[in-house]
Amino acid sequence: MERPAETTTSPRIGQLRAAVTTWSRGWELLRHRGPGQVQFWFIALAVGVASGLAALGFRKAITALQSAVYGTDDITRLHSFARTLEWYWILIIPILGGLVVGLILHRFTPDARVRAVADVIEGAALRDGRVEKRAGLASALASLITLSTGGSSGREGPVVHLAAVISAWTSNLIKADGITGRDLLGCAVAAAVSASFNAPIAGALFALEVVLRHFAVHAIAPIFIASAAGTVINRLAFGDVTEFALGNDGILAFYVELPAFLILGLVCGLVAVVFMRVNFWAEAVGDRLQAAMGLHRALRPMLAGALLGLLAIVFPHIIGVGYETTSLALTGQLLLWQAIVFTVIKTVAVAITMGGRMGGGIFSPSLMVGALTGLAFGMIATSVFPDVSGSETLYALAGMGAVAAAVLGAPISTTLIVFELTGDWQTGLAVMAAVSLSTAIASRLVDRSYFLTQLEQRNIALSKGPQAYLLGMFRVANVMRKPDDARAAPDDGIWEAIEAGHMVEGNATLKTALPMFEETGRPFLPVVRTGASGEAPEILGALFHVDALRAYNRALAATAAEEHS
Numbered sequence: 001m002e003r004p005a006e007t008t009t010s011p012r013i014g015q016l017r018a019a020v021t022t023w024s025r026g027w028e029l030l031r032h033r034g035p036g037q038v039q040f041w042f043i044a045l046a047v048g049v050a051s052g053l054a055a056l057g058f059r060k061a062i063t064a065l066q067s068a069v070y071g072t073d074d075i076t077r078l079h080s081f082a083r084t085l086e087w088y089w090i091l092i093i094p095i096l097g098g099l100v101v102g103l104i105l106h107r108f109t110p111d112a113r114v115r116a117v118a119d120v121i122e123g124a125a126l127r128d129g130r131v132e133k134r135a136g137l138a139s140a141l142a143s144l145i146t147l148s149t150g151g152s153s154g155r156e157g158p159v160v161h162l163a164a165v166i167s168a169w170t171s172n173l174i175k176a177d178g179i180t181g182r183d184l185l186g187c188a189v190a191a192a193v194s195a196s197f198n199a200p201i202a203g204a205l206f207a208l209e210v211v212l213r214h215f216a217v218h219a220i221a222p223i224f225i226a227s228a229a230g231t232v233i234n235r236l237a238f239g240d241v242t243e244f245a246l247g248n249d250g251i252l253a254f255y256v257e258l259p260a261f262l263i264l265g266l267v268c269g270l271v272a273v274v275f276m277r278v279n280f281w282a283e284a285v286g287d288r289l290q291a292a293m294g295l296h297r298a299l300r301p302m303l304a305g306a307l308l309g310l311l312a313i314v315f316p317h318i319i320g321v322g323y324e325t326t327s328l329a330l331t332g333q334l335l336l337w338q339a340i341v342f343t344v345i346k347t348v349a350v351a352i353t354m355g356g357r358m359g360g361g362i363f364s365p366s367l368m369v370g371a372l373t374g375l376a377f378g379m380i381a382t383s384v385f386p387d388v389s390g391s392e393t394l395y396a397l398a399g400m401g402a403v404a405a406a407v408l409g410a411p412i413s414t415t416l417i418v419f420e421l422t423g424d425w426q427t428g429l430a431v432m433a434a435v436s437l438s439t440a441i442a443s444r445l446v447d448r449s450y451f452l453t454q455l456e457q458r459n460i461a462l463s464k465g466p467q468a469y470l471l472g473m474f475r476v477a478n479v480m481r482k483p484d485d486a487r488a489a490p491d492d493g494i495w496e497a498i499e500a501g502h503m504v505e506g507n508a509t510l511k512t513a514l515p516m517f518e519e520t521g522r523p524f525l526p527v528v529r530t531g532a533s534g535e536a537p538e539i540l541g542a543l544f545h546v547d548a549l550r551a552y553n554r555a556l557a558a559t560a561a562e563e564h565s
Contacts, residue, residue: 040180041222044187047170048226051163051188052195052233058144058159059196060237065148066320069093079324082316090150090316091309097149098305101142101358102298108138112297114359115139116157117210118454120164120189124211125462126473129171129181136165143359146301150308152318152349153360156196160211160361163192179218179562186212186223191230193417198238200224200231202417210410210451213462214563242423260381261430264374264395265402265437271373272406272438273445275347275366276453282355304356311349317342318349322368329371330400330422332393339376343369362450366407367400367421374399374434394427402434406442409449411435466559471511471552476504479551480527480541489542494526498537503528506540510548517545 067073070093072081082090105112115136123131143158167188171181186207194203204227208215290300312318317325325342328334334342350365378395397418405414415435419425447453452463461468481488497503503526504513516525524544528537 040183041225043170043174044184044222044226045229047167047184047187048191048229049233050166051191051226052230054162054166055159055192055195055230056233056237058140058162059155061144062147062155062320065144069097069149076327077324079316079319079322082312082319087313090312091306094150094305094309094312095302096305097145097151098301098303098308098356098358099299100149101145101305102301104138104142104145105301105357105359106296106298109135112300113357114142114158115161116143116361117160118451120161120185120211121213121451121462122455122460123164123168124182124185124213125466125469126460128178129176129183129185130168131161131164131185133165133168136161136168139359140165142301143361146353146359147320150305150312150319151358151360152308152320152322152346152353152365153358153362154321154364154367155361156193156363157361158359159192159196160189163188182212182562183219183222186219187226190223190227191233194227194230195234196230197417197421198231198234198240198242199417199420200227202413202420203227203230205413205416206410209413210408210449216563216565218565242421258429258433260385261395261398261433262437264377264381264398265434266441267377268370268373268399268402268434269406269438269441269445271343271369272366272403272442275350275369275403276407276442276446276450278347278351279354279362279450280453280457282351286355286357301356301358304352304358307352307356308349311345311352315342315345315349318346321364322346323364326368326371326400329368329375329396330393332375332391332396334372334375336376336379339372339379343372343376346372362407363404366404370400370403371396372399373403394430397422397424397427398430398434401431402438405435406438407450409439409443409452411439466556470555470559471514472509473555474510474548474551475506476508476510476513476527476543477506477540479510479547480506480543481547482541483539485541489524489526489544493524494539494542497522497524497526498528498539502526503537504543505530510552513543514548514552517548 066078070078070082070085072078074081102112105114109115115132116139119131119136123129140158140162143153143155146153147155164185167181167184170176171184174180176184189211190203190207192203193206194200197203204220204224207223207227208219212219286300286304289295290297295303308318325346329339346365346369350362353360354362375392375396377399378392381395382392401415401418404418405411408414415428415431418431419428443449447456447463449463455462461472497520502516502520502522504516506527506529513525522545524542527540527543529540530537
């Protein structure tokens, strides 16, 4: 009689089961309690890789679609090739592109507006590092089509928001709190910028300076890790090459020529202000025209595409990102009149693109406008003082950084990104001089930067710091004492305040309520829900001044603790 086979488990199977059990428990702990420090670094690396791949994919998609639409294999010389096309193709392509963009935004966004860097900054400040995912993906697709079919904008805005969508999805998956969510957002943005421009240092500092708007020590390490990951992805695809190639004649007579770069900074600051205000004006005009004409919102980008097509028939330089024209400016291959005219035309084209809600970013256009401005200034300066002046291309480099820094409100990261885009680290003093003055003058004439001014126009006051925008984060209904609270306000006091007209709606914020305490001198305000005309308001509770101040102080303390941790 045979003995029954023994049911034994091999050591390898046991180890595998133990590993699966440990991983499952770790995953549940991660989801319910959030990541620990070591786990977070690995998550930051993963987010950096994913964001870098997204940026790389976006860039290659633009190349492929642009090549297919315009029929050229070398998009770095797109405007030169566009001159050989029949005029009607130059006109038709952006019209069709605008129509597709309008349909996408109408279908997948609530307001037919492209999401970009300003929305990422808002997500970092007010939404625990989260952004809209559905609208964000639609915006990336719309921007891809815009940049591939004649739109005059940049790729960094949609890339930054696309990376933010990845970090928001990750934050929701691991149930990240506000600090962790913002740190992940910074990681995603840093990796996206680094992968898009092969600029690891500037990518990390852009995330800290522009998006998170603080340099907390706890955020620096994971953001730099993610930025490095994005750079590796870029270099695996394109090699260790700079975005722009410069000549070798950029010699600066430091002490003698520096005043000229300070003057250039003032000029670039004013150019940046005009550049920004023209864009805001175009947005406002577009809104008024759309309302006056009864134009369907899906057709607004198509109308903008028609205007861009007409402009591109004469000036194909406006098509797409504009790297060819920027390279010509940085190498001094344009005449003075061309530099001036192209500056004006590019500003108009970007305004049409943004005012028509076609999509794309503002950074690359500001680089082109800055390089053209600097070149024009340099040509004049070197002709007036030929014995003490260096090359006009050095002024183009400094102007590129000065206008971009003023537009972004980011002097540190923009200065570094100019160095990393060009590989020229020897002219730092000239660039810094121009950037410092351009940023100083522009920040006085707009709300800090293009992005923060955009948010101000939506009544989101981030430019004034947390002491201003934190009040708008607290709903009165969430801070009030309800009628059944042991410390509730007395009924007679509530009705006396209501009869005097001193009350606040439950959906209002502390931004509305706190000034009312100063005006009325009351220790509490009734919180009500008003009904139809003639009906008595429904009492929801009472907001006490001390409770409102306590909530505000706690939020300020938490913000300060995060920024200094």
